[in-house]
Amino acid sequence: MFLNAMLVVLTDLAAGLMGSTAFRKHFHLLLSAVVMFGPALSFWVSQHSIFAKRSHFLYRMFLRSGWGWTCVFVGSFVFLLSFSVRRSLSLSARHLSRLVAAGGLWLGFCKLLDLLENATGSCYEPLPGGPEAAGGQPLLVLREGESKSVCLRAGMLWRGYEVSEDVFLLCLCCLLLAEEAAVFGPYLSLGGPSGAPLRILFLFCVLLLWLWLFLLLCLLAYFPQFPTQLLGGALGCLSWRGLYQGWYCQGPSWHCPGRPGLGLLNTKTGRTGAEEQQSLDD
Numbered sequence: 001m002f003l004n005a006m007l008v009v010l011t012d013l014a015a016g017l018m019g020s021t022a023f024r025k026h027f028h029l030l031l032s033a034v035v036m037f038g039p040a041l042s043f044w045v046s047q048h049s050i051f052a053k054r055s056h057f058l059y060r061m062f063l064r065s066g067w068g069w070t071c072v073f074v075g076s077f078v079f080l081l082s083f084s085v086r087r088s089l090s091l092s093a094r095h096l097s098r099l100v101a102a103g104g105l106w107l108g109f110c111k112l113l114d115l116l117e118n119a120t121g122s123c124y125e126p127l128p129g130g131p132e133a134a135g136g137q138p139l140l141v142l143r144e145g146e147s148k149s150v151c152l153r154a155g156m157l158w159r160g161y162e163v164s165e166d167v168f169l170l171c172l173c174c175l176l177l178a179e180e181a182a183v184f185g186p187y188l189s190l191g192g193p194s195g196a197p198l199r200i201l202f203l204f205c206v207l208l209l210w211l212w213l214f215l216l217l218c219l220l221a222y223f224p225q226f227p228t229q230l231l232g233g234a235l236g237c238l239s240w241r242g243l244y245q246g247w248y249c250q251g252p253s254w255h256c257p258g259r260p261g262l263g264l265l266n267t268k269t270g271r272t273g274a275e276e277q278q279s280l281d282d
Contacts, residue, residue, distance in 0.1 A: 004196065011199040012188065014206050018178065019185015027178045028237060031171060034213070035233030038220030045221045052222045063166060063215055067106060070173045073208050074180050075099055077201040078260075081184070084193055085264045097257040098248065102176055105239055106169065113163050114148070121160015123151035164225060164232030170216045171236025177209040179244050183261035192264065 017023060050056055062069060075096055082092040124140035143156060151158045184202050188194060220229060244259070252258030 007196060007199050007203075011184075011194075011202055014203065015185040015188055017185075018182045018206070019189075023178070024182050028175060028240065031174055031213075032233065032237060034216060035167065035171065035220065035230060038217055039224035039226055039229065041217070041221035042224045047222070049222070051218045054223075058211075058215060058218075062211065063170075066169050066173055066212070067103060069208060070176065070212075071099055071103065073201065073204050074177060077198070077205050078180055080198050080201060081187065081192075082264060084195070084198060091263060094252060094257050094263075095260070098180075098243070098260070099176075101247075101257065102172065102239070102243060105243065106172060109168070109235060109239065110165055113165060117158075117160045117162055118148055121148060121158055121162075123148075124157045124159060126157065162225075162228045163235060164219075164229040166219055167216065167229045167232035168236045168239075170212050170219070171233045172239050174209060174212045174216070175236065175240035175244070177205055177212070179240075180260050181205045181209065187261060187264065 046052070051058075078095050078099070079092050082095045083089070086092075123143040123146035125143050126140055140157065143151070146154075146156070148158045148160070181202060247256060248259045250256045250258075252263060
């Protein structure tokens with residue numbers, strides 16, 4: 001009984017915060033400020049910290065499979081939220097298709113970035129024991145005709161036009177989590193059913209959002225790479241704006257899944273789609 005009461009209190013507080021107008025309108029500005037000014041933390045953090053090593057557990061466990069973790073928790077939350085109200089697999093599939101579209105966009109951009117980097121970059125082989133260039137670095141010999149993957153596997157250096165895919169992924173996942181989880185506050189205020197499993201999944205989504213923000217700050221502070229990280233963050237925000245502030249705002253149809261939460265309560269509360277959308281926006 002006590003644990004259930006604590007669960008209700010925590011989820012109500014988190015849902016109220018994430019569902020507030022200020023959070024929904026300004027979270028992307030906060031994320032943009034983190035990406036822009038986060039590298040300045042490198043002047044204060046210690047390079048002897050455990051987070052300064054790419055082999056750290058959090059990087060290996062979460063960062064390399066960030067999209068998978070996001071899909072598991074957000075997909076479970078969206079499915080349970082939609083199915084518990086309408087008991088409609090088609091409606092649940094429509095809401096889950098937002099994740100499919102975001103995943104397809106992410107994969108497409110990653111392929112384009114790889115093509116761009118391979119087209120503009122070059123492979124260099126260091127000459128150990130040879131004469132040193134300025135700054136005490138070994139001279140590099142250009143190796144033509146090598147792709148980035150082959151170059152790195154051979155232990156050589158790749159120099160080219162890069163966009164940070166890690167920052168791109170983390171920014172996209174943060175904004176996606178914020179959009180999908182923010183609907184829970186209006187959903188509760190409109191009287192939607194909310195059992196313990198749904199509330200637990202919502203808390204997992206909130207914790208995952210904070211974990212992505214923490215990893216983003218770690219990357220910016222301990223591994224600053226300007227302007228590649230700034231470009232990655234800009235690409236993540238642009239992807240979010242194109243999906244959630246552009247395409248999804250057209251309304252649900254055969255070619256558009258609609259915005260999060262739309263169509264979940266109108267059969268139970270007697271609201272029209274326009275009234276329900278206004279409630280979710282507010």
